[in-house]
Amino acid sequence: MKYDPSAIEGKWQKKWQDEKVFAAVNGDDRRKFYALVEFPYPSGQGLHVGHARPYTAMDVVARKKRMEGLNVLFPMGYDAFGLPTENYAIKNHIHPAKVTHDNIANFTRQLQMLGYSFDWDRVINTTDPAYYKWTQWIFLQLYKKGLAYKATMPVNWCTSCKCVLANEEVVDGVCERCGAPVIRKEKSQWMLRITQYAQRLIDDLDELDYIDRVKTQQKNWIGRSEGAEIDFTATNGDVLTVYTTRCDTLFGVTYMVMSPEHTYLKKWKDQIQNWSEVEAYQAEAARKSDFERSELNKDKTGVRLQGIEAVNPATGKQVPIFVSDYVLMGYGTGIVMGVPGHDQRDWDFATKFGLPIVEVVKGGDVTREAFVLKDDTGVMVNSGFLNGMTVKEAIPAMKKHVEEAGYGHPKVNFKLRDWVFSRQRYWGEPIPMVYCEKCGWQPISEDQLPLLLPEVESYEPTDDGESPISKMTDWVNTTCPCCGGPAKRETDTMPQWAGSSWYFLRYMDPQNPDAIASKEALDYWSPVDWYNGGMEHTTLHLLYSRFWHKFLYDIGVVPTKEPYAKRTSHGMILGEGGEKMSKSRGNVINPNDVIAQYGADTMRTYIMFIGDFEKAAAWSDNAVKGCRRFLDRVWNLSAQLTDSPAYTPANESAIHKTIKKVSEDIEALKFNTAIAALMALVNDLYQNGCSKGDYKTLLLLLSPFAPHMVEELWETLGFNASGMACQQSWPAYDPAKLVDSVVTVAVQVGGKMKATVQVPTDSPEDAVVAAAMADPKVAKAAEGMDLVKTILVKNKLVNLIFKPKG
């Protein structure tokens, strides 16, 4: 019989589902293993090969772990709130809930066609009120602990989505989603105090098994820096606090700079003699987007304040104060001390405005550029009591000094900003807050959850920048939970990232009406043992969900400090020729087409074989054919088996080696070499003949990759007395069988490869050298020479060093 995937794949998918073969069991005695992949956003385009790579990888892991006897939780769900669905709904006048429902049905069908071993009874959907009830509940807990607050501040505003974006969602000055320019806009927003967790989000990375590039990227994003805050005094008596990482250069300060947004400016209005000039500069700065301010305009601009100066606390000298947009209000204190000798930006500014440049660290030429080195090569000069110290000595000395003198203290700063949590859109979780003129913002009572998203006529974003829900006066007008008077509901909704910040917890107990999940379920399954997902989520989803989880830990809801014990990441799948897959390039591969042409098992095997899992890989139709050929060869081999249940002696060592290789490679994400090893084994089995015993092991090793085909063969060959292939124990190897009786040893002469010789395994050095010397090529090289040294690498290599005789 010929291998015909279309005839067998549906049959096994149905069987796995009907018999709930992959159900995870809460509280089971077996050791648990929680394998997680990022749940998809159910877009209208359906599943693409980019999903198939991580999903197949973790499916392989999950299937292997089950065969190893573990109680595996491998769930799937849908992260369905968000803009694309809403935009589609607007365009086609279909309710987003309906769009979501249809897209989910399509995704589910596609996922099932690939034969993934998800526990389909645990599917979740972030737009389900029974789910987002708990997203809202978590928000209320954050609010109660003071971690959610409303603030009016300049925010990132996407001009096309007409919506606020988080810093993490702005890429190169444009909206991460739609590519439209992002401008600054003053808006009152719900914010989450992720900055309060900044230090812990860095520290706790140390205990986690995350790949290094994820750790470093998170650390860089959080951006910790150690420095000091130092108080200067203005001539009008106000205190000007600056943040600096180079307090050693305090004697080199020749001016101060304030951000145009600094509140002192308004306060000083009457004392600033050139106020109109300052005001004009402020207005100009406000007009620029952040992008223009940072990217395009590295040329320094600014205005000197007339009438107020600052006093350097170290020297007592007066220095001028400037306003310049190279100082950011959002970092440090919004005021910077200008040290042009040792900071390139300050040097540029000082040069432009003709300010003095004082050298306080020797080693460079401050007339040409700033000297910024922080190592031991620089020695302090022109710096009072610091003179003669290296920079490394001067920094702690100065920190100590400012603290004792009472005008400063050590300070740690982070680049991480608080998380802007409001979106002016319809398709998201309503924020369960009410505004009362008398009582201010009030949380709705928990027994009112879920606060349902109201039906509206139009999902269009409004031109005034308010959510479409704001037009639903019936819903908006409510009573104050505090005083019972008239009040209005918050009409902004939560961002896309809300529902995904805790979804892995819900899988543990997906139907629980009384809690996120039961304590027993949380205790049993926490933490996620292995989480694989895209690098693009490192500073978004991954950071946000760690933050929420730490908060839930603090309030006693979850049992672990961290949600994910292990995090790995896959590379992108590119189109044929190495270009990014996109509709406009017309090089998108649809998994359905691949399944129709070659079968799901070929799709799965190829996507694992395509290359290094962590690196980007280009699709190749020809290489897909190669994987199908491999599966055909496995299938056809079943027609020529010898009857023996034992391993064929000629294959025995190869089989044990393959078991070891495949087992280890799956754990190490080296799926490509695991499959290569299976291919090599099949080549051997064709060469040496294949017994039923040989074949059985081959099938088990192949089963995580090509499960449908393996089950079919398993059944037709009558191996199924003890159940399906996926229910068998994972094959074990015997270390004793890994070694061959004879090994091939490479012979080098002076480090150059000359020959190979066959010797019994573990031969002693003299025997190997003797065998090597017997080789004609080696013998020729040895003519007229003395053997002065030999180096033996057991069972591998021998290197012979000769010297001319005499």
Add this chain to the structure above:
RNA sequence: GCCGGUGUGUUGGAAUUGGUAGACGAGACGGACUCAAAAUCCGUUGUCAGCGAUGGCGUGUGGGUUCGAGUCCCACCACCGGCACCA
């Protein structure tokens, strides 16, 4: 500019972590089967020189360490990803 990563045949990629470079695929070429094609099966396939056995060269470039370097060290080049006026 800063941080991280990568660089190996025609091609996707291997290499037990310092020990036979190019496993396993793809492609190409040759052969078998076939009236023919497809499929399948069997070979060959880094490069240069040579009819040949064989020899030289070869993992981005240049140095170094070592008996031995794709792997370690130094300097550089190219590409990819992240961050970027963060004081």
